[in-house]
Amino acid sequence: MRITLLGLVLPGLLLGAQTTSDEYDLKAAYLFSFLKYVEWPSPSSGPLVVCVTQSNPFGSRFKETMTGDVNGRTVEPRVIRSPDPGCHALFIPRGVAARPLLKVAQSSATLTVGESRDFIAQGGMINFVMQGSKLRFEIDAETAERAGVRISAQLLRLRLVPGGEQP
Amino acid sequence: MTSAPGSPGRLLSVKCGLIVARWLAWTGTPAAQTVPLKQLTIEQLMDIDVTTAQRREEPIRVTPAAISVISATGQDLLHDQHPERPLAPGRTEFERAVRVGVALRY
Numbered sequence: 001m002r003i004t005l006l007g008l009v010l011p012g013l014l015l016g017a018q019t020t021s022d023e024y025d026l027k028a029a030y031l032f033s034f035l036k037y038v039e040w041p042s043p044s045s046g047p048l049v050v051c052v053t054q055s056n057p058f059g060s061r062f063k064e065t066m067t068g069d070v071n072g073r074t075v076e077p078r079v080i081r082s083p084d085p086g087c088h089a090l091f092i093p094r095g096v097a098a099r100p101l102l103k104v105a106q107s108s109a110t111l112t113v114g115e116s117r118d119f120i121a122q123g124g125m126i127n128f129v130m131q132g133s134k135l136r137f138e139i140d141a142e143t144a145e146r147a148g149v150r151i152s153a154q155l156l157r158l159r160l161v162p163g164g165e166q167p
Numbered sequence: 168m169t170s171a172p173g174s175p176g177r178l179l180s181v182k183c184g185l186i187v188a189r190w191l192a193w194t195g196t197p198a199a200q201t202v203p204l205k206q207l208t209i210e211q212l213m214d215i216d217v218t219t220a221q222r223r224e225e226p227i228r229v230t231p232a233a234i235s236v237i238s239a240t241g242q243d244l245l246h247d248q249h250p251e252r253p254l255a256p257g258r259t260e261f262e263r264a265v266r267v268g269v270a271l272r273y
Contacts, residue, residue: 019214019215019216020215020216020217020218021204021215021216021217021218022217022218023217023218025204026204026212026215026217028204028205029204029205029207029212030209030212032205033205033207033208033209033212037209065204065205068205130217133216133217134213134214134215134216134217135212135213135215135217136213155209158209158210158213
């Protein structure tokens with residue numbers, strides 16, 4: 001009887017998913033995952049460069065997370081001191097002046113990801129938003145398209161509509 | 168359904184209990200709990216609760232405090248002398264006391 005109960009309980013415990021995480025661990029994982037759902041205008045066999053500004057809120061986790069391959073391309077982390085047209089994706093933390101970075105990103109087909117309330121309004125493409133204790137994201141697909149960054153419908157389906165609920 | 172102490176059934180139950188306890192202790196370590204988040208799908212990431220809004224470790228003296236302790240019997244209120252209405256020692260006013268609190272200083 002007890003062994004039967006044990007057999008019922010153990011698989012559930014073993015399959016139990018992680019349910020909590022640090023904010024920036026989670027944002028780094030999202031950022032890495034976003035790369036799988038994005039196409040850039042000039043495909044190449046070179047690395048996918050993922051940038052963060054020098055104020056890097058991820059700390060060492062940034063380089064730890066931004067390693068490996070995505071869609072057959074090696075991911076390369078880069079911490080930037082000034083706008084860098086060589087970034088495929090750029091995380092702009094809150095508190096950083098976004099406009100100069102977004103201006104360069106828009107002309108160099110860089111996927112921009114932020115976490116400020118007005119990030120989308122300033123011309124950002126993906127913005128993290130807290131919804132209760134869950135981390136969600138808004139996407140401005142038009143801004144991305146204008147820059148030549150194509151975001152898959154699969155990712156768009158999961159986004160929060162700015163100022164509204166999920167579509 | 169109870170087994171006598173020392174019986175084979177009882178020993179088996181104890182052994183199973185020990186195995187479960189050791190397994191739970193093992194999974195309680197951070198290394199075992201940490202599934203690489205980047206291996207999860209977006210949908211799975213969306214199910215995870217954020218545990219903290221802090222960006223990094225910081226000294227407690229610069230961490231926003233949720234609680235401020237204002238001592239009516241100590242020096243806190245005596246030091247918060249209003250220029251027009253000096254607070255007499257031993258007298259407390261709620262609004263004045265709240266203003267002393269770090270988070271509500273204005």
